[in-house]
Amino acid sequence: MHTWVQTLLKPEPVALMVVLILLVSLFSGMRRGASGSAKHLFFFIWQAATVVVSLLLAGRGAVYASPFVRDWLIDRGITVPKEDLSALKQFWFTAVTSLRDFDLLRFGVLFLLLYSVLRLLLHALEPFVFGLVDGVLARGRAGRGRMAESPLISGTASRTTGAMIGALLGGGRAFIVMACLFVYVSILPHAYGTDIIRASALYTKTASELLNPVAGDVLKQGPVFTEAVEAEFRHVLERKYDVIDAAIPPNIEEAAAAVTKNSSTDEQKARALYSWVGTRIAYDWDKADNYTEHGIWKEQTPTETFTTRKGVCIDVARLYAVMARSAGLEVRVVTGEGATGDGGYGPHAWNEVKLTDAGGEWIPLDATWASSGDWFNPDGFSKSHIRDA
Structure with a gap:
């Protein structure tokens, strides 16, 4: 006492x-x-x-x-x-x-x-x-x-x-x-x-x-x-994108059909769409800087990304997901952290595609980074991309 x-x-x-x-x-x-x-x-x-x-x-x-x-x-x-x-x-x-x-x-x-x-x-x-x-x-x-x-x-x-x-x-x-x-x-x-x-x-x-x-x-x-709760919340946000992006605009559907017309397997379709999105959508540095420096975030739809041909990682991933679904692929938007090149990591988004005709394997890809190398299911993808648990 x-x-x-x-x-x-x-x-x-x-x-x-x-x-x-x-x-x-x-x-x-x-x-x-x-x-x-x-x-x-x-x-x-x-x-x-x-x-x-x-x-x-x-x-x-x-x-x-x-x-x-x-x-x-x-x-x-x-x-x-x-x-x-x-x-x-x-x-x-x-x-x-x-x-x-x-x-x-x-x-x-x-x-x-x-x-x-x-x-x-x-x-x-x-x-x-x-x-x-x-x-x-x-x-x-x-x-x-x-x-x-x-x-x-x-x-x-x-x-x-x-x-x-x-x-x-x-x-x-x-x-x-x-x-x-x-x-x-x-x-x-x-x-x-x-x-x-x-x-x-x-x-x-x-x-x-x-x-x-x-x-x-x-x-x-x-x-x-606490980390599990945060990850679950992010998964709900990902599901929100799935719901919002369920409707596929005709112009995006037509583009996806044209891109994948010569592809016969799920992997070939996924690769063709990765190459198309990765080479045609420029990274929107103004949008990224506006968010990191001023806290201002502009939500944009896959249609806007497709029309303006620019966006940040989540925009690229959402557009890829819509085009992949239009081509008959099962795809998801993944959020987590990506390597920044200076030894650190920052918020990032990419995709995973299910190869239904090849045993149902899910493979990762990052169309945002396509201009810096081949990020279509490369070895060691998980070392540079840390998905939310």
Whole structure:
């Protein structure tokens, strides 16, 4: 206890915050008295319990329901119409096909839905539960009133008991705050303020002695989980492009047919389209510089890229995907990082094509880089292109 008090009294941000929480709770408890503080303590415990129960049940329920939802969506045979879609339809098909194909997204949506329903049901029980608590506290106050010898003594005892309960309530609130800081630091170790939090002796002691033994093994996967969430989000963005670009304009369809007319295999078609896109679409340095220097991004469609004959990597990849689909190929836009030539990597996009007539192998290609060499399924492609996990 002595070492805990010492760490609590050190003048640093985390300790000062905890001391403030304890003092406010203590004085609030003194002001409310014994019965009022007891009611607030019960409310705090009830809220914490409902959150924990809802989280556990929602997690189990999402794990159980996820494969059934996936299979149900697959059985519906949902396909994106090859026509110009309204914004609402684009959102609908992006959401439905993403829920069908992306496990982490589907789990997250089911988890949030089940958690909300469980919290709503438990919230509906609160009037009944709190009514019982009020009845118990009222009987307790009546009994103490009959036994009290002096209103002054009774009031002092009530305020003292209230202060003790308030301090206990403050300890619970402070622990929750410390747990939130622990989760924040574990999942986002390089985020804003984490250095200040880790420098706190009180945080270090709480994390090492109370939180790490319970949650440390789980939260060691925090950065991995964060990266997985970011990758899943990018996959949803890729799916958005698939939906938006499902309709193939006649002029692009005609160009793809002309480019692949002498190709008999999937690889020959993919190679012919790679050569055509790679030699006819110039890199739009003005668009790239406008984004990197001013944060201004111009979204453009494959039709615009085809017409203007210029674009950045995502524009080239989207145009290639549309032309490849028009030629009967199964293709996807891939996002990740590409080598910059100075030993580093930067955001990049390219394509993968499925060779259905050659065993279903997916091969990578980068039409944006076609002017700098042969980037049609070369050896070592993965060394210069790191796709999102």
